[in-house]
Amino acid sequence: MRISINANRCEPSPMRKFHPLAVEAEKKGTKIYHLNIGQPDLATPKAYFDAVRSFDSKTLGYAESPGIPLLIHAVQDYYRQLDVELADRDILITTGGSEALLLTCLSILDPYTEVIIPEPYYPNYTTFVHAAGGVIRAMPTSPEEGYRYAFRKRIEKLITKNTRAILITNPGNPTGVVLTHEEMRMIADVAKENDLFLICDEVYREFCYDDKFGVPTMARFRDIDENLVIIDSVSKRFSACGARVGCVVTRNQELQQALLKFCQSRLAVATIDQIAAAALYSVPHSFFVESKAEYKRRRDTVMEKLRQIPGVMMEEPMGAFYLMASLPVDDADKFQRWLLTDFSDHGETVMFAPGAPFYETPGKGINEVRIAYVLKQKDLERAMDLLALGIEAYNNRKK
Amino acid sequence: MRISINANRCEPSPMRKFHPLAVEAEKKGTKIYHLNIGQPDLATPKAYFDAVRSFDSKTLGYAESPGIPLLIHAVQDYYRQLDVELADRDILITTGGSEALLLTCLSILDPYTEVIIPEPYYPNYTTFVHAAGGVIRAMPTSPEEGYRYAFRKRIEKLITKNTRAILITNPGNPTGVVLTHEEMRMIADVAKENDLFLICDEVYREFCYDDKFGVPTMARFRDIDENLVIIDSVSKRFSACGARVGCVVTRNQELQQALLKFCQSRLAVATIDQIAAAALYSVPHSFFVESKAEYKRRRDTVMEKLRQIPGVMMEEPMGAFYLMASLPVDDADKFQRWLLTDFSDHGETVMFAPGAPFYETPGKGINEVRIAYVLKQKDLERAMDLLALGIEAYNNRKK
Numbered sequence: 136m137r138i139s140i141n142a143n144r145c146e147p148s149p150m151r152k153f154h155p156l157a158v159e160a161e162k163k164g165t166k167i168y169h170l171n172i173g174q175p176d177l178a179t180p181k182a183y184f185d186a187v188r189s190f191d192s193k194t195l196g197y198a199e200s201p202g203i204p205l206l207i208h209a210v211q212d213y214y215r216q217l218d219v220e221l222a223d224r225d226i227l228i229t230t231g232g233s234e235a236l237l238l239t240c241l242s243i244l245d246p247y248t249e250v251i252i253p254e255p256y257y258p259n260y261t262t263f264v265h266a267a268g269g270v271i272r273a274m275p276t277s278p279e280e281g282y283r284y285a286f287r288k289r290i291e292k293l294i295t296k297n298t299r300a301i302l303i304t305n306p307g308n309p310t311g312v313v314l315t316h317e318e319m320r321m322i323a324d325v326a327k328e329n330d331l332f333l334i335c336d337e338v339y340r341e342f343c344y345d346d347k348f349g350v351p352t353m354a355r356f357r358d359i360d361e362n363l364v365i366i367d368s369v370s371k372r373f374s375a376c377g378a379r380v381g382c383v384v385t386r387n388q389e390l391q392q393a394l395l396k397f398c399q400s401r402l403a404v405a406t407i408d409q410i411a412a413a414a415l416y417s418v419p420h421s422f423f424v425e426s427k428a429e430y431k432r433r434r435d436t437v438m439e440k441l442r443q444i445p446g447v448m449m450e451e452p453m454g455a456f457y458l459m460a461s462l463p464v465d466d467a468d469k470f471q472r473w474l475l476t477d478f479s480d481h482g483e484t485v486m487f488a489p490g491a492p493f494y495e496t497p498g499k500g501i502n503e504v505r506i507a508y509v510l511k512q513k514d515l516e517r518a519m520d521l522l523a524l525g526i527e528a529y530n531n532r533k534k
Numbered sequence: 535m536r537i538s539i540n541a542n543r544c545e546p547s548p549m550r551k552f553h554p555l556a557v558e559a560e561k562k563g564t565k566i567y568h569l570n571i572g573q574p575d576l577a578t579p580k581a582y583f584d585a586v587r588s589f590d591s592k593t594l595g596y597a598e599s600p601g602i603p604l605l606i607h608a609v610q611d612y613y614r615q616l617d618v619e620l621a622d623r624d625i626l627i628t629t630g631g632s633e634a635l636l637l638t639c640l641s642i643l644d645p646y647t648e649v650i651i652p653e654p655y656y657p658n659y660t661t662f663v664h665a666a667g668g669v670i671r672a673m674p675t676s677p678e679e680g681y682r683y684a685f686r687k688r689i690e691k692l693i694t695k696n697t698r699a700i701l702i703t704n705p706g707n708p709t710g711v712v713l714t715h716e717e718m719r720m721i722a723d724v725a726k727e728n729d730l731f732l733i734c735d736e737v738y739r740e741f742c743y744d745d746k747f748g749v750p751t752m753a754r755f756r757d758i759d760e761n762l763v764i765i766d767s768v769s770k771r772f773s774a775c776g777a778r779v780g781c782v783v784t785r786n787q788e789l790q791q792a793l794l795k796f797c798q799s800r801l802a803v804a805t806i807d808q809i810a811a812a813a814l815y816s817v818p819h820s821f822f823v824e825s826k827a828e829y830k831r832r833r834d835t836v837m838e839k840l841r842q843i844p845g846v847m848m849e850e851p852m853g854a855f856y857l858m859a860s861l862p863v864d865d866a867d868k869f870q871r872w873l874l875t876d877f878s879d880h881g882e883t884v885m886f887a888p889g890a891p892f893y894e895t896p897g898k899g900i901n902e903v904r905i906a907y908v909l910k911q912k913d914l915e916r917a918m919d920l921l922a923l924g925i926e927a928y929n930n931r932k933k
Binding site: 145146148152177187188193196230231244245259330375390396397402406 | 535536537538539540541542544545546547549550551553571573574575576577578582583586587589592593594595596597598599629630632633636640641642643644645658661662665666667698729730731760761773774775776777778786788789792794795796798799800801802803804805806807
């Protein structure tokens with residue numbers, strides 16, 4: 136018996152792989168500030184729990200494979216407010232944005248075909264692309280250029296006869312980069328001219344800290360209907376990560392048919408969560424305004440604190456709730472491990488996601504971490520102080 | 535842009551592909567008896583809904599990637615009652631048995647490697663195997679032999695250097711075949727001798743209508759710890775299909791590590807559903823006894839009714855809640871389509887799953903259907919009467 140080649144090409148999640156060490160640390164009574172996972176601590180709107188509690192069928196049956204109509208229509212209404220018209224058949228409800236990505240990769244990638252992704256990128260993309268036998272062609276960026284990646288020539292240089300798709304996260308995870316309208320248009324053009332799928336992971340759409348960007352979505356470009364695949368989710372938008380409800384939006388009906396076959400094979404997304412997710416879409420607009428304001432404050436807090444730690448370098452993120460920071464340590468993976476096994480200050484420590492797995496290019500990101508600023512101001516401040524103390528103690532430890 | 539080879543190798547689900555026609559028929563006011571999907575109509579235990587309503591965190595956060603400890607321990611306790619000892623690390627919670635199957639295929643199959651499956655089999659296996667680029671080598675059975683498949687020589691004949699696994703459903707979907715202890719032992723031996731994974735889909739474990747079979751599970755054979763992968767789910771066991779909570783059970787830690795990478799990439803199974811699924815495992819044993827008795831009565835009803843329809847042939851199922859029946863029609867797929875578009879009796883019609891997609895061998899199953907006996911006695915009787923009327927009208931229609 137052996138493990139498949141594609142499974143062997145995958146790596147443990149850098150956000151999740153330290154979980155066993157964290158459990159051990161917590162058993163010893165250590166409190167951990169979790170900045171490793173993009174799990175907001177904001178309250179999930181009450182509408183979700185109200186809907187959950189109102190479910191009163193005697194039998195918990197399967198939902199429809201493409202998603203329940205109630206939720207599909209709620210998603211439609213939401214997009215309509217963004218001036219995006221979608222037909223029922225353009226939307227497939229999935230078990231989180233994660234399943235949307237996996238099924239998209241399985242539907243469009245053959246072994247050895249390529250996906251262009253700007254690096255650093257969300258490391259789970261690697262698993263989804265590799266699960267389908269695909270290969271990631273990383274588009275390098277640099278902190279000096281603020282991790283921006285929308286340069287036509289650089290993208291075109293990476294296109295080969297095996298390229299099937301360009302995959303971007305906008306607003307960006309882990310860099311916080313948000314594309315301008317012109318940049319979105321250029322990338323759409325490149326996809327169209329080269330007959331490529333353009334997969335846009337827009338799960339952070341509402342988290343954009345400068346009004347000049349408007350609401351970033353590619354779905355308004357109607358000339359790329361056949362190319363565009365939008366990955367969406369309620370997880371971040373409504374602070375409802377545990378619902379596991381997302382969707383694929385594409386007007387490419389051939390792709391919809393392929394996706395639907397996979398959706399039928401796994402039967403359905405959880406019934407009660409779909410009903411409750413539909414209720415989320417009824418929250419007033421003020422919810423987004425307040426969430427965004429809160430994250431902006433958090434971003435500012437983290438930036439202010441990081442600027443005070445000697446040797447730390449980072450770029451101010453314009454969207455999402457992450458940033459990449461370069462730390463004055465030899466190896467962020469080793470440092471994170473040490474923070475959990477050997478460090479604590481007043482019984483507390485802190486967790487990040489080590490940076491190397493966010494890069495395809497070997498050797499990059501070794502001393503970087505991704506920081507998810509998803510905690511309350513006070514907790515964030517303490518977490519940053521723990522980072523500063525940790526760096527100092529780590530570099531002064533006996534080796 | 536094009537769709538992947540593997541997606542093109544998949545077919546729409548025969549249980550789900552008529553859904554749009556069913557929606558149309560219902561719009562016209564036709565009532566449909568659904569025997570196409572294995573969705574029990576028994577009430578889900580109240581414990582599920584109580585747990586759902588008791589959830590009182592303000593934020594609906596991600597669960598742990600391998601599953602929440604509460605549920606993992608509930609599964610452990612359940613297996614302990616079957617005399618099966620499992621460590622925490624032997625269990626991975628998945629989004630239904632479906633995800634358990636997909637991730638297992640992705641973890642062990644390379645393109646062109648083979649999985650041996652007795653046919654007829656659950657058609658979604660095709661999608662999971664094809665998603666990973668694998669090939670199904672069907673082990674033919676016959677109604678004359680009661681669809682039994684545990685014949686050493688026939689299995690061994692199908693093993694090639696590309697074979698990676700044997701996949702069985704026990705009790706069987708769609709045939710209702712249940713393996714004897716000796717048959718299970720023989721298949722375990724073949725897997726072990728040939729260094730193959732043995733994937734046992736045991737989601738119908740509790741539905742076994744003859745006590746001579748005991749509780750059918752391979753998990754007691756400790757000499758095949760490295761080979762065995764059990765697919766499990768709360769869907770059928772607790773009449774909770776819409777929960778989408780299942781698990782992979784394997785003591786092969788190399789496989790667990792591969793599976794865990796995929797589980798981490800999709801972050802987690804829905805949080806509230808996991809908590810509620812854990813509560814299901816606390817229902818008293820009498821729940822299983824009553825469910826089984828109810829399904830046995832349903833089976834007997836369907837068998838009695840089917841025996842009265844001229845030209846129908848079928849085998850009495852010993853387990854699960856399905857049977858394959860050969861109908862006196864030219865093409866069961868065409869017949870099903872016609873039942874939805876052109877037939878109704880007093881405003882009612884009936885749905886089955888056409889048989890051909892349950893076979894890998896071309897030409898087999900054309901006039902067969904899978905009947906899921908998942909409705910109340912009275913509804914089942916009416917559904918069978920509609921079948922009889924439908925057959926007659928279909929064969930007498932103007933062509």
